[in-house]
Amino acid sequence: MRLIICDDLAALNKAGADEIAAVVGAKPTAAVVVATGKSPMGIYAELSTRSARGQFDATNLRVFQLDEYFGLADDDNRSLFAWMDRDFIQPLRVPLQNVVRLKSDRLAWRENCRAYDEAVKAAGGFDLAVLGIGTNGHLGYNEPGSHAHSPTRALLLSEQSMDASAGYGWSRKEVPLFAITCGMQPLLTARLIVLVVSGAHKREILTKALYGPIGPEVPASYLQTAGNVVVICDRAAAPEQALEAAATTQKKPQAPAVHRGVKADLVLGVDGGNSKTVAVVAQRNGKVLGYGRGGVGDMYGATPGGAMHAIDTAVQAALQMADVGGAAVGSASYSLAGCDWPEDQQLLTQLLSERGHALKLQVVNDSVGALRAGSPRGWGVAIACGSWSAIVGRARGKSAWIVCPWQPSAGGGGLAREALEAVYKANLGLAPRTVLTDRLLRFFNAEDVTGIVHQFTKREGPHPQAIQRLAPQVLDCAAEGDAAACRIVFKQAEDLAQVALSMARQVDIDRKEFPLVLTGGIFKHRSRLLPDAIAANVRAHAPKVQVLRSDLEPVAGAVMLAIELAGIRCDTRLRARLRNSMPDSSFFAT
């Protein structure tokens, strides 16, 4: 069990959002059960903000309702489903077909509870449960008296719960007598339970739940027996024992990271980005022994703490799979989006040294790992093109690299934005008609182009996000010969080629033979139009360029950098061994 004590509500909301984002980042289709009540509302608001900025995507989640008052009509304003709909489902754009509702009709409630438990089972159990705690120790509406194995069912509400419900916007008289609740059994077996607690009125019960005897009098005490629990609370709610423990640890000088032994002959490579983080543990001859995934590893996309959590999750899974859980490896290379400036590299190096994953470590921008993966000897220029783009140059035999300090409007996001503009202009008669119009109408599920504009500019409700998913459609239309789509693709090719040439000039390799690596999801599209056009543009100014498509995932580059950090050269045999032992492509899918 981890206990996170936050100084204020803003920190609590952020910490909660980071925990949820880490789970969802690692598994976008996670099955989650989410509480209503006052405790998690700020966390949901924080997630909505991230979602509106395109930093959090809940659209593939499978969401389960936690509890419901008994016998309410669908439109009753006391309905907890309506609350969850307003504060979670709608702002996070979870499609309703992904939501499992806990229906409380008077006649069919038994069947409904059974069907709910079946649905949880069919989903493989909950990946995540986000819960509050009642002042009587309930979880959901598992009131005192509930055992650890209790299924989803209806039960009589306690006086204390009814008093608390009266604070939700209706009078005490209006609070229903009964509720149905997701049972303790499915909750306690969730792969991660995040318990959110704030306010001095919760301190006593939280203390009992975390440190008191385990039993049905305080159902939340069963959390002490659950596998993976994070309790996030503010200072007012934090048990004395926890505050004292935190104060003692803070006073202690920074202790070196504790690990169970060192496996100096192993290396660790980590690739952290805006949709996922992957870690690979390998032998120094390139043979992969373990791998794992975590959420957003870019500290700009998440927070430094969130990124560390994502990296830890991926690394621990990889170490466990390699059967060296808890040990430190000889060397590690972290290739991270968001390692953009010297101060980023300094902070990340400090934070990652504290993790104690490796005796020796190096932190680089993620495009450097991508270049190492794609270029036979680790130097040259790489264009990494995914949701966004990054371009890096590195001279032969030099350890320093140069990354383009700004992002040309490229990658999936750039293609999508240009496509939108082409469609808007065609609609106004300012540009020729394009087949992109039909594709975009379908993508945004809009009746006409004005409907798309409205989705982006309306005053209320969330705006479309993850528009980079449109990119394959733009590439399809260009491959079919649509003039507007071709113009967009050729323009992007020209922009990327110009920046790549500038990087090559800055590291002084542009007049020699140099490798140009094309890497990232955009180049995996079946149409060759974009890579061919980039190659042609670069070749026009640097005729000796060798254009290469990376045959290795970027994390393999991080592994090679870690091997080189251990003083070993990566030859072609090592490269082949690494390629043959890497996880298959489904592991890297986003």
Ligand code: PGA
């Ligand atoms: P609250 O309720 O978040 O509104 O305090 C928690 C609970 O009763 O489970």
